[in-house]
Amino acid sequence: MTLPLDxxxxxxxxxxxxxxxxxxxxxxxxxxxxxxSLLPWxxxxxxxxxxxxxxxxxxxxxxxxxxxxxxxxxxAAWPFVYAVSxxxxxxxxxxxxxxxxxxxxxxxxxxxxxxxxxxARWDWALFVGGFVPALVFGVAVGNVLLGLPxxxxxxxxSFYDGTLLGLFTPFSLLAxxxxxxxxxxxxxxxxxxxxxQGPVLDRARTIGQFAAVAAVVLFVAGGxxxxxxxxxxxxxxxxxxxxxxxPRFTGAVAAPGAWLDNYAAYPWMIAAPLxxxxxxxxxxxxxxxxxxxxxxxxxSLANVGIIGxxxxxxxxxxxxxxIDPTSSLTVWNASSSHTTLFIMLGVTLVFLPIVxxxxxxVYRVLFGRVTIEQVRTNPDYY
Numbered sequence: 001m002t003l004p005l006d007x008x009x010x011x012x013x014x015x016x017x018x019x020x021x022x023x024x025x026x027x028x029x030x031x032x033x034x035x036x037s038l039l040p041w042x043x044x045x046x047x048x049x050x051x052x053x054x055x056x057x058x059x060x061x062x063x064x065x066x067x068x069x070x071x072x073x074x075x076a077a078w079p080f081v082y083a084v085s086x087x088x089x090x091x092x093x094x095x096x097x098x099x100x101x102x103x104x105x106x107x108x109x110x111x112x113x114x115x116x117x118x119x120a121r122w123d124w125a126l127f128v129g130g131f132v133p134a135l136v137f138g139v140a141v142g143n144v145l146l147g148l149p150x151x152x153x154x155x156x157x158s159f160y161d162g163t164l165l166g167l168f169t170p171f172s173l174l175a176x177x178x179x180x181x182x183x184x185x186x187x188x189x190x191x192x193x194x195x196x197q198g199p200v201l202d203r204a205r206t207i208g209q210f211a212a213v214a215a216v217v218l219f220v221a222g223g224x225x226x227x228x229x230x231x232x233x234x235x236x237x238x239x240x241x242x243x244x245x246x247p248r249f250t251g252a253v254a255a256p257g258a259w260l261d262n263y264a265a266y267p268w269m270i271a272a273p274l275x276x277x278x279x280x281x282x283x284x285x286x287x288x289x290x291x292x293x294x295x296x297x298x299x300s301l302a303n304v305g306i307i308g309x310x311x312x313x314x315x316x317x318x319x320x321x322x323i324d325p326t327s328s329l330t331v332w333n334a335s336s337s338h339t340t341l342f343i344m345l346g347v348t349l350v351f352l353p354i355v356x357x358x359x360x361x362v363y364r365v366l367f368g369r370v371t372i373e374q375v376r377t378n379p380d381y382y
Contacts, residue, residue, distance in 0.1 A: 007242040008332075010341040014077040015318075015331045017348065019311045021073055025066035026183070026303040028359075032060045034187020036103070036130025037180065039123060042191075042203035049123055050111065050375045050382060055194035057107065057382045058366050062359065064100075069355075076344055080156075080247050080334040081318050088150050088160040089140060092167055096133045103129035111382055130187075131180065138179025141310055142172030145231055145259065147322030152247055161323060171225055178218040182302055185211040185283055189299035192292040196371040205287045208295065212284035215302055219276055226313070232258030233320040233328060241332045252320065252328040259313040269312045276305025 005013075035056050043049040075082045086093060102125040110122035146169065149162040168176075188208030195201045225231070234255035263269050283298030285291075314320075316331040335341060375381050 005342060005345075007338040007341075010338065010345065011241070011331050011335050013345060014073075014335065014341055015311075015315070018070070018073055018077065019308065021066060021070040022311075023304055023307050025063075025070055026186075026307055027300055028063035028066055029060070030134075030183045030303060031186045031190035031299075032056045032063055032103075033130040033134045034183040034185070035190060036126045036187075037134060037184050038187050038191070038204060038207060039130070040127050041207060042200050044199075046116070046119060047372050047375055048200050049119070051195060051370050051372050052191070052200060053107065053110070053126070054370045054375060054381045055191060059362065060103070060107070062362060065355070077336055077341060078318060078329070078334050079336060080245070081329050084148070084150055084158045084160075084319055084329060087158060088148055088162065089167075091164040092136055092140060095164075096136050099129050099132035099136075101129075102126070107382055130183075134180045134183045135176040138176035139167055139172045141179070142169070142175025143167050144319060145175070145226065145310065145314070146171060147233065147254070147320040147325075147328075149323050150319075150321050150327065151324035152327040154248070156247060158327075171222075171229070171231075174218060174222055174225065178215060178222060178306070181211045181214040181218055182280075182299075182306055184208070185215055185280060186296075186299040186303060188287070189283060189296035192287075192295040194368075194370055196369050198372075205290075205295075208287050209284055212280040212287070212298075215280040215306075216277060219273075219280075219306060223273065226259050227257060230256030232256055232260070233317055233325055234258040234261060235316065235330065239332055243332070245333050245335050245337075247327060247329055247333050250326055250328050250330055250333050252317070252325040252330070254322070254325050262312055262315055272305055272308035272312050274305070275301050276309050279303070279305050 035052060039049060039052055043052045071082075074085070106122045106126040106129060110119055110126070113119070148160070149166070150158055150160045152158055185208055188204045188211060191201060191204040192208075195204065232255050233252050235251050236253055237251040239251060279298050279301030281298070282301060283295050286294030286296075286298055317328060318331065318334060319329040321327040321329075336344075
């Protein structure tokens with residue numbers, strides 16, 4: 001059967017869709033993580049903390065759908081990537097999931113008792129549920145840029161030679177701190193739209209300014225490290241971009257500085273790092289001018305630009321191997337079959353617009369600031 005789209009095009013489409021899902025997760029659940037990370041520092045009284053919690057209380061569960069969609073898309077479209085990453089990052093994934101489990105429990109149980117100590121413990125649990133995933137996601141991206149310590153044997157069995165502590169290298173920690181700064185800024189941007197004017201919002205704006213500056217500094221530092229620190233992989237030789245997937249045939253080699261190759265070959269890609277730099281500055285300007293929409297728009301641009309920079313820099317790599325570059329997984333050698341990608345694309349074209357429209361409708365219905373007076377009087381609030 002001849003399909004309307006060739007295999008190469010479908011692979012690129014699904015690489016783009018994976019990026020869309022990751023950015024969707026950062027734009028929605030990202031501000032949930034950011035707000036939780038801000039919680040202990042911007043809310044001093046119980047009513048202030050309840051107000052902050054309820055700015056995300058109505059939407060955080062729906063936002064997690066993007067995380068599930070991303071994992072499902074990787075499983076279906078890039079099975080080798082799913083197998084290697086989820087097994088190699090097993091302990092890191094466990095750490096993230098353990099932290100994320102604290103979030104629903106914290107939301108549901110925090111206000112069940114009036115005891116201040118009880119509520120304080122759950123407030124810190126919510127902080128852990130926001131800060132730890134934000135940090136570990138960034139650390140994971142940093143390790144992907146460095147190359148993971150895995151190899152494939154002739155039977156395509158993967159062997160991972162790393163440890164949990166081995167993931168926390170200077171560069172990966174820099175990437176983790178960038179992720180935290182980016183999402184804390186996004187959380188401050190969300191609070192600019194959802195929290196009532198007052199001391200809580202003022203504190204969020206103050207921390208947001210530091211987060212914006214930190215995001216710019218860390219992003220530039222990461223770029224300089226990539227340029228001068230010898231990071232990168234390159235595919236050498238001819239590659240059959242429409243051939244069957246076989247991770248043992250990549251032609252990949254470690255090539256210092258190769259993560260910058262795409263910007264020379266495709267100058268338009270420079271838009272991503274520029275957006276990553278401009279976004280935090282726009283948010284910073286919005287904070288100082290007290291233009292709330294501008295703050296959230298800037299933090300959103302920061303997410304798009306920074307995540308887009310990683311994806312465009314690495315293309316066509318998805319998971320490079322530091323110990324055996326020939327085992328690296330790319331867009332061309334790690335995808336599902338031609339037919340599978342085509343059927344999944346059809347399903348996505350039907351259901352993704354429905355998800356987007358429903359999400360937009362929910363945010364429209366729930367639009368408006370959360371006030372301390374509402375927290376006092378509304379029994380449905382957390």
